[in-house]
Amino acid sequence: METANADQIAYWNDQAGLTWAELQPSLDAQIAPHGLRALDALALRPGERVLDIGCGCGDTTLEIASRVAPEGEVLGLxxxxxxxxVALERAAMAGVTTAGFRQADAQTVRFDAPFDAAFSRFGVMFFADPIGAFTNIRTALRPGGRLGFVCWRKPSENPWMLVPLEAASRFVPPLPPMDPTEPGPFAFADAARVRSILLAAGFADIVTTPFDTAIGGFPLQQALELALRVGPLGKLLREAPDQRESVIGAVREALAAHETRQGVLLASATWIVTASLPAAAQRQMGSGH
Ligand SMILES: C[S@@+](CC[C@H](N)C(=O)[O-])C[C@H]1O[C@@H](n2cnc3c(N)ncnc32)[C@H](O)[C@@H]1O
Incomplete structure (x- = not known):
């Protein structure tokens, strides 16, 4: 595979990817509302050919397959x-034959046939060269093609991540200051930056809409497991596993304060982003084929 994003490729093929694969049902439940909202904004139609960028364990890929059925198809990348x-297993179990999967870097991969639309649920914030990556994604779209994705807003607006991290911070060394433009879950928190990346990559009609929703709804023990294993706290504890015991009590207590009759619920804040190809690019692409 290409090595433009060597750090992320190593990260998602090692413990982070293994953890996501193991916790797939809980993680899908946690972020399903965001993906569904972004898919609604993309307004897929039956028969369309769709690219699911950073498809992970394939939850949204299978949802897309059902939205473009019966003639449409989707490629999870x-x-x-x-x-x-996990994604391949799920598609086989569900008997879905219109969803394919490919292991490749969205920043550099080349495709044989154009897509009607490209989508992502939290899979586009990890590019070393975001303009290069979105330029590549643009060239994968047909004239008039659409883009739709969901990404996190800033950490202070996302208590689902901040509450456990702050509870743990009394016991672990502080995280190094985060560069808000470094590849990572919060790299697209600034809507102005997202717009400028997409504009530079050749997209038009860029719309960033805030979407806020409480997420989780798990019993306390399951919420604790998730908080300790994914996101920035999960990363920190994977790198310093001996700290796990010392933070468990504080994180449990912090999450317990958010327990409701529907389980532990914490606020989340995202951007639903949509864009499409401008008329000039459409003409240019059209004349090249
Ligand atoms: C936060 S996970 C989201 C996974 C999935 N979209 C979901 O919602 O369950 C981010 C995903 O992006 C993938 N990813 C990161 N950088 C990528 C790249 N350059 N090309 C393709 N996928 C990438 C990771 O491997 C991971 O599966």
Whole structure:
């Protein structure tokens, strides 16, 4: 595979990818509302050919397959072998033959046939060269093609991530200051930056709409397991596993404060982003084929 995003390729093929593969049902439940909202914004139609960028364990790929059925098809693209393995198994179990999967870097991969639309649920914030990556994604779209994705807003607006991290911070060394433009879950928190990346990559009609929703709804023990294993706290504890015991009590207590009759619920804040190809690019692409 290409090595433009070597760090992320290593990250998602090692413990992060294995953890996501293992916790797939809980993670899908946690972020399903965001993906569904972004898919609604993309307004897929039966018969369309769709690219699912950073498809992970394939949850949205299968949802897309059902939205474009019966004639349409979807390609799930990801750099993570362990997550794609889960995706392939799920598609086979569900008997879905219109969803394919490919292990490749969205920043550099080349496609044979154009897509009507490209989609992503939290899979586009990890590019070393975001303008290059979105330029590549643009060239994968047919004239008039659409883009739709969901990404996190800033950490302070996302208590689902901040609450456990702050509870743990009393016991673990502080995280190094985050560069908000570094590849990672919060790299697209600034809507102005997202717009400028997409504009530079040749997209038009860019719309960023805030979407806020409480997420989780798990029993306390399951919420604790998720908080300790994914996101920035999961990363920190994977790198310093001896810290796990010391933070468990504080994280449990912090999550318990958000327990409701529907389980532990914490606020989340995202951007639903849509864009499409401008008329000039459409003419240019059209004349080249
Ligand atoms: C936060 S996970 C989201 C997975 C999935 N979209 C979901 O919602 O369950 C981010 C995904 O992006 C993938 N990813 C990161 N960089 C990528 C790249 N350059 N090309 C393709 N996939 C990438 C990771 O392997 C991972 O599966």
């Amino acid at each position: 990801d750099i993570s072998a362990p997550m794609l393995e």
